[in-house]
Amino acid sequence: MNNTWGDMAQYDPVTWHWIIAVYLFMAGLSAGSLLIGIGLRWFNKDQAQGETSILKAAAIIGPVAICLGLACLVFDLTKPFHFWLILINYNFQSVMAIGVLALLAYSPLAFAYAILVLRDELPKWGLGFLVPIAKLLMPFRKLIEVLLFILAIGVGAYTGFLISAMNAYPMLNTAVLPALFLVSGLSAGAAANAVLALVMFKTDSHDKTLAKMHGLELPVMAIEIMFLFMLFCALYFKGGAAAVALASLTSGVWASVFWIGVVGVGFGIPLLFMLLPAATRHSKGAMIMVACASLTGVLALRHFIVYAGQSYLS
């Protein structure tokens, strides 16, 4: 502090840090994995053979990821033990208040759905006492699925709306951000579903549902790249402070995070693996590696958007 006017630390435009980036990642991951799991279940007509490993994986990731994310969020508050205030006071102009409502419905539903889908697994994990609840929920399965699917779209997009609602930051204040976050949440969800299905439920790497999910990865990635391109184009053509924010792509640590983490690891590694012979790329090890690269890429994207986005003011 060498200024006559005092300490400048509080004026750092970067207000939200990595914990928020992790929360945005976890919420997107939770929503994405459930969207993929439920979506594939609806798409698969032959449902006679019981729950697929992908759906079981999604049923675990959905509630666990959202709980980890919410834990990050609560402990990032300056008054973490007063978090209940946010549950009883609502300002419906605020994206965060609407998000709280969505999460209040989404999180318990995700748990209910997990109990329902994992009913045959629960006794193996010493959670057999939950099986009667699964039986109670069974008649409402379709309703829970539809509600959860809609809420998952809401939660996935909400993470984008949350930070795009701030017109102080030109890179965040764009219409494409909620869409980008929803789509990159889908790619994280697909990747995490694949890892859990392969590792925990010992799915065969040539499993039909896994192959269908695998087929989604390229189009999802293409849409993600397109949305990123749209984001940067919008900033470039808007000019002024928005165009200045593009400097985050060429200088500083967040440029490295973007080009190495998001582009290199997140898009590059999965694309390179697609060039390998089918036998190699469909091996369990290769699939897990690709999935981990996708997850790293999505986590890097959340960090890039949170930090680079907040570094430039309108």
Add this chain to the structure above:
Amino acid sequence: MTKRYVMVHDENKCIGCQACNVACRSENGVPEGVTRLQVRVEGPFGEMPHLHFKYHRVSCQQCEDAPCVKVCPTGAAYVGEDGIVSIHGDKCVGCMYCVAACPYKVRFMNPETKVADKCNFCKDTRLARGEEPACVTVCPTDALVFGDANDPQSDVAKLLNTKITYQDKTHLGTKPRVYRVPTKRGGI
């Protein structure tokens, strides 16, 4: 008629002495390390010998369309009946959304109360007693004028009618209620 409290900072009269900054800290009990009000001395601009400094008041702009109020999830940030943007400390959970959303970066987390804090024109203390905000009273060069702009007889209304003023970041549509009289280059 409703009140419309505004403040005018005359950047020609300001000398950057920080008396306002200190008075604010003492009046509002602002802890060490954080500030509700700073006057940044920027410059020098221009060519020798015609140099000038710019005195930039950094404090809550009391936006009529305040981003912090819009984003606050609990309604802790609110607009009072007097139009002044303030904070219900007991409703604030410290999510930092308002601090992030403020385009002027003048909100901060009070390290003692753990609640978002900022200038409220001394609403609960001096204004409630019918006095002017601490910064206005203490200013040695009378660079600050405060009052109800809806009252045509007020000093502040007359000043806004006679002097050229500008506001910060009007392109964001926040309608700030801190007006500034720009520095005239080459002396007063």
